Amino acid sequence: MRSFAVAAAFAALAVANPLPQEIDWAAVDALAPIPTVTIPIVDISAQASTVAYEPSAAATSVAAEVKASGVDTTTGLKARAAVTCKPQPTGAGKVPSPDTPDAFLAFSEFSDTAQSASTPAGYYNTFTDLKASNNAYGYMGYTVLSEYSTTTCASKCDAISGCAAFNIYFERDPTLNPNDASCNNPASTTNIKCVFWGGPVTTGNAKNAGQWRRDFHVVIAGSNGYVSNKIVTPPGYTDPIPLGNAAVNAPFDCQGKDTYLGVRIFQTGPFDISKCAAACTAQADYARAHPPANGGEVKTCSWFNTYVLLKDNVAVGQYCALYKNSWEVPKYATNYGQYRGQSKYTIENSFVSGNGTSVTPACQPQKA
Numbered sequence: 001m002r003s004f005a006v007a008a009a010f011a012a013l014a015v016a017n018p019l020p021q022e023i024d025w026a027a028v029d030a031l032a033p034i035p036t037v038t039i040p041i042v043d044i045s046a047q048a049s050t051v052a053y054e055p056s057a058a059a060t061s062v063a064a065e066v067k068a069s070g071v072d073t074t075t076g077l078k079a080r081a082a083v084t085c086k087p088q089p090t091g092a093g094k095v096p097s098p099d100t101p102d103a104f105l106a107f108s109e110f111s112d113t114a115q116s117a118s119t120p121a122g123y124y125n126t127f128t129d130l131k132a133s134n135n136a137y138g139y140m141g142y143t144v145l146s147e148y149s150t151t152t153c154a155s156k157c158d159a160i161s162g163c164a165a166f167n168i169y170f171e172r173d174p175t176l177n178p179n180d181a182s183c184n185n186p187a188s189t190t191n192i193k194c195v196f197w198g199g200p201v202t203t204g205n206a207k208n209a210g211q212w213r214r215d216f217h218v219v220i221a222g223s224n225g226y227v228s229n230k231i232v233t234p235p236g237y238t239d240p241i242p243l244g245n246a247a248v249n250a251p252f253d254c255q256g257k258d259t260y261l262g263v264r265i266f267q268t269g270p271f272d273i274s275k276c277a278a279a280c281t282a283q284a285d286y287a288r289a290h291p292p293a294n295g296g297e298v299k300t301c302s303w304f305n306t307y308v309l310l311k312d313n314v315a316v317g318q319y320c321a322l323y324k325n326s327w328e329v330p331k332y333a334t335n336y337g338q339y340r341g342q343s344k345y346t347i348e349n350s351f352v353s354g355n356g357t358s359v360t361p362a363c364q365p366q367k368a
Ligand SMILES: *[C@@H]1O[C@H](CO)[C@@H](O)[C@H](O)[C@H]1NC(C)=O
Pocket: 235, 236, 237, 280, 281, 355, 356, 357, 358
């Protein structure tokens, strides 16, 4: 039942970290890691394979379920291997001579193509001509292109709800599925791949340099990354302000009170500011409906900071910190990440936004 689930979730929020604001380790530790995505390299087809996302449904379900986020198991597309040595579709890219992984990686035409590619309208370029593909936040599928065209890849991303970034590259793939000793290192074909993500693609998450399929070496060249400039303003909220790699680190206010209300962390679907707005609205609705029995202050969310939290460059999830009041940015956006043990936690794609009618600035502490 909806109200029960919300009650249970925000009861947990009520005991949130009382300190202004370390990353909330209790919430982070409770999460299972997002499974690594395997983008198929055999049995790929020219058909687009995309992950559907319905933003309004996602916002509704954030408000409604608010229970521990499940991990989306639908993203790891598994190659089926019923037949041995099955011929694979021919890619549109050139095959260097000799047909070896080293020649592929050294092939100057791939570099030239990547380096001369134009940045499509509405995007910015995050890296150029790497020999690795991304594992970013929010896998949204991929397609195989007939030419290395950033414009085509961008227009496909634009048509996918939730697509926030793409990665385009040449991939050395086998012409036969090398799933038997009789075809353990077949001739190669070059696919031009366009992979869609719900969060930013960066040099930091471009770590997939290929893999071995028996004796066949899958490698990647000419890998470029582009991130959309488009920012969705959640209904009823102010235009989100981008903070890049910094999270808000709000002090106690002028009365020594904590304006921080707690955190939600999302692990499925693309990065979506509206999910955090829905959590803020749900918290405020719940707080108003359940005022403290002792007549104390009703603390309602009117402002939030949401970002992709990374552990050692791998996305942990979309972090959503809720606040009673707004804080001036970038003045208070001072958390660029933290070490915990050997692990480095960092922030990317950070935004703040507030309730368009009720957000009020926190009163400033005497000494900040
Ligand atoms: C904004 O705040 C007002 C007053 O607290 C509330 O009634 C309204 O539902 C909030 N809007 C959103 C979109 O949460």
